[in-house]
Amino acid sequence: MAKVVEPDPEFTKKVINGGPGGDTLMACYQCGTCTASCPSGRLTAFRTRQIIRRAQLGLKDEVLPTEELWLCTTCYQCVERCPREVEITDIIFILRNMGVQAGYMSEQHKKIGESMLKIGSTVPFGDDMKELRKKMGLPAAPPTTAGDPKAQESFRKVMEITGFDKLMKGGKK
Amino acid sequence: MSGKYALFLGCVAPYRYPGIEKSTREVFKHLGVELVELEGAGCCPAPGVIRSFDQTTWLALGARNLALAEKKGVDLMTICNGCFGSLFEANHVLQHHPEKLKEVNEVLAKVGMKYNGTVKVRHFAEVLYKDIGMEKIKAQVKNPLSYNVAVHYGCHFIKPSRVKHLDDPERPRILDELVEATGAKSINYKDKIMCCGAGGGVRSRNSSTALKMTEEKLKNIKKVNGQLILDVCPFCHLQYDRSQKDLPGYNIPVVHLSQLYGMAFGLPRNELGLEAHEVKFNL
Numbered sequence: 001m002a003k004v005v006e007p008d009p010e011f012t013k014k015v016i017n018g019g020p021g022g023d024t025l026m027a028c029y030q031c032g033t034c035t036a037s038c039p040s041g042r043l044t045a046f047r048t049r050q051i052i053r054r055a056q057l058g059l060k061d062e063v064l065p066t067e068e069l070w071l072c073t074t075c076y077q078c079v080e081r082c083p084r085e086v087e088i089t090d091i092i093f094i095l096r097n098m099g100v101q102a103g104y105m106s107e108q109h110k111k112i113g114e115s116m117l118k119i120g121s122t123v124p125f126g127d128d129m130k131e132l133r134k135k136m137g138l139p140a141a142p143p144t145t146a147g148d149p150k151a152q153e154s155f156r157k158v159m160e161i162t163g164f165d166k167l168m169k170g171g172k173k
Numbered sequence: 174m175s176g177k178y179a180l181f182l183g184c185v186a187p188y189r190y191p192g193i194e195k196s197t198r199e200v201f202k203h204l205g206v207e208l209v210e211l212e213g214a215g216c217c218p219a220p221g222v223i224r225s226f227d228q229t230t231w232l233a234l235g236a237r238n239l240a241l242a243e244k245k246g247v248d249l250m251t252i253c254n255g256c257f258g259s260l261f262e263a264n265h266v267l268q269h270h271p272e273k274l275k276e277v278n279e280v281l282a283k284v285g286m287k288y289n290g291t292v293k294v295r296h297f298a299e300v301l302y303k304d305i306g307m308e309k310i311k312a313q314v315k316n317p318l319s320y321n322v323a324v325h326y327g328c329h330f331i332k333p334s335r336v337k338h339l340d341d342p343e344r345p346r347i348l349d350e351l352v353e354a355t356g357a358k359s360i361n362y363k364d365k366i367m368c369c370g371a372g373g374g375v376r377s378r379n380s381s382t383a384l385k386m387t388e389e390k391l392k393n394i395k396k397v398n399g400q401l402i403l404d405v406c407p408f409c410h411l412q413y414d415r416s417q418k419d420l421p422g423y424n425i426p427v428v429h430l431s432q433l434y435g436m437a438f439g440l441p442r443n444e445l446g447l448e449a450h451e452v453k454f455n456l
Contacts, residue, residue, distance in 0.1 A: 019228050020266050020273075039367045040375070043385045071382060074221055074373035076332035077366075080342045089333070096225040105226070108377045112222050122219045125188040133191045136446055142187040142194065143212045151213030154284040158237055161280045164230040 007058035015055050018098065021090025028052045028086045034078035046071035048078055048088060055095060064099040070106070103170055113168035120145040120155045178250035178300060179242040180208040181260070184216050185407035186252055186429075192446015193407055196431035197252050197297065203313050203438050204305055209245050214238050217251075217259040220329065221373040224259065229276075235263030236277040240288040248293040250300055252431065254406035255372070258329025261294040265336050296330055298405045298430055299339055302347050310354045315439035317356030320456060322433075323399030323425075324348045324359050325390070325413070327406040328368050342366070351430060352403055355437035359403075363393040371412035387416040391423050400456060402427045414451045426454040 016022045034048035035041055041048060046068045054062045063069060069092070078088045099105075105113075112122050119125070130140040141147025145155050159165055186193040201208050215234060216223070224231040238260060242249035251257040267274045268290045278287055301310065326345055334342040343366065349359035370376070370386025391413070394402060402425055404410045414427045427450065428436075435445045447454040 020270060039364075039370075039386055039389075040382065043389075044382055067379075070225075070374060070378050072373050073328070073368045073370060073375045073383075073386070075328040075368035076342075077328075077368070079333050085335075093224055093228060097228055100226050106378045109222060109226070109374060112219075112374075112377055113226060116216065116218065116223065121184045121188065121216045122222060123184040123188045129188055129191065132446070132449060133187075136191055136195050136444060138191055138195055142182050143210045143214075144182055144184075144187065145213060145215040146188070148213050151215070154213070154286075155215040155234065155237065157284050158233050158280060159230055161283055162227065162230040162233050164227055167227055167230075 005059055005062060008060045009058050011060040012056060012058040014098065015091065015094055018094035019090065021087030022094050024086045025052070025055060025091055027084040028056065029084060031083065033081050033083060034088055037077045037081050039075060039077065040071045040073055044068070044071050048072070051095070052086065052088065052091065055091065063095055064102050065104050069095055069099060100167065105170070110168060113164070117156060117159060117165055117168060120152045176304070177207045177209055177247045178295065179211045179245050179247045181211055181214055181217070181238065181242070181249050181251045181256055183251065183253045183256040183407065185411055189411060190407050190429070190446060190449055192449055193252060193410070193429045193431055196429065196435040196440070196445050199440050199444065200431050200434045200438060204309060206305065208250070209247050211238075211241050211245070211249070214241055217256040220255055220259040220262070221375070222377065225374050231259070232263050232266060232273060233277050233280045235260055236267060236281060236288045237284070237286060239264055239267070239292050240281060240286045242292045243288060248295050250295045250297050252297050252429075253408065254296070254327040254329040255408045257294065257296045261337065264292065264294050296405070298330065298347060298351060302351060307350065307354055310351070314355055314437045316437055318433070318437050320357045320400045321360050321398060322352050322357045322401055322403045323362055323394040323397070324352055324365065325369060325402055325404045325409055326366055327404060327409045328372060330405055348403070348405065348430070352433065355433060357433070360397050360399055362397045362399065364390065369409040369412045371408055376412060383412065384416055384419060387412055388420055391417070391420065391425065394425060395423065399425060401425060403430060403433060404428075405430050417452050424452055426450065426452050426456065428454070
């Protein structure tokens, strides 16, 4: 028996209103230029056109939990070539945000989010790097949040206000 | 605004490839352009991951960085495509959607900051090309180069072109001309404008897919005997440099445009930070 997937029209509306670019969703007429231009789709099962179509149809569960949604490198090649000026990359961001809100997040990505909260960066900064910087005639810490606890505190506070800390714990904002 | 720029360092350059930071500082000093320090700046924030997780947080942290530059009264200059993409696009949203600017300022007010939307976000390669110009650059070349260079544009420098308007997204020329100003030759190769594979959170979540894309690029560069890979993004730089450890048969050094200019301007090699690279520079 074929599986019947129930569309969710509310999901489509949420994508359209989910942020800048969302309102271009329904302009897609499925020509497939995006899929043909996608360097990630060349190597994987990621099909840009399919994700856009599923979003149009309200097939929420066929989009948000999928690994394919996370294979886009946000290279904008599809956006450059889309004859309908669909803001495809913006729509991918909206869908990913909805996926994260729904609790779909990989362990690797959770760690990056935690690193942002803890040290104000996605990249760790160790003593070996401080030594190398000094050797080169640079200050051990650059004039960023890395060497400035007060700045790091204001950076972290912004993330608390927007609810990013709760989001990384898997809870909804 | 004045001919000064607030140097936005980001994370990968200062914390992974400090030679890029050092070379940028020295190169702009040689060109007589003042770089203002952006004390307290944070992660841009990373467009592929943080923007994918939560656009509200992405916009608020971006606005925090933009507000720091606004307070200095100068435009913000990045040395990374990722930082450029994030901050340019965040700025674009804030300048075109007053309700978003208002929302973000409600957040910033709680940390004693405000953004009015007056800053311009610039990429250092664009500043070199448009503001400084070829003549001044060529005048600084003390050590003309003769390498066959494979230019990698990356994605977030030129694209999306309908908001950035910097160059033709299919056949850009800016970087080729900037490279050839040193005497080096910019070579053509298949899929030159293709992504390195690292962006969009793919490197962290699905490293094997990222690696396959990088290998595709390396294969095409090797086929035409590229002697070095030239980037304008520390994250593409990292992807090319570190991936070659896992890809037998590849040993193509990777340099950031600031490092190439450092070589051409006659800076001591040990100030370019090439020893932090996985692929040793022995040309």
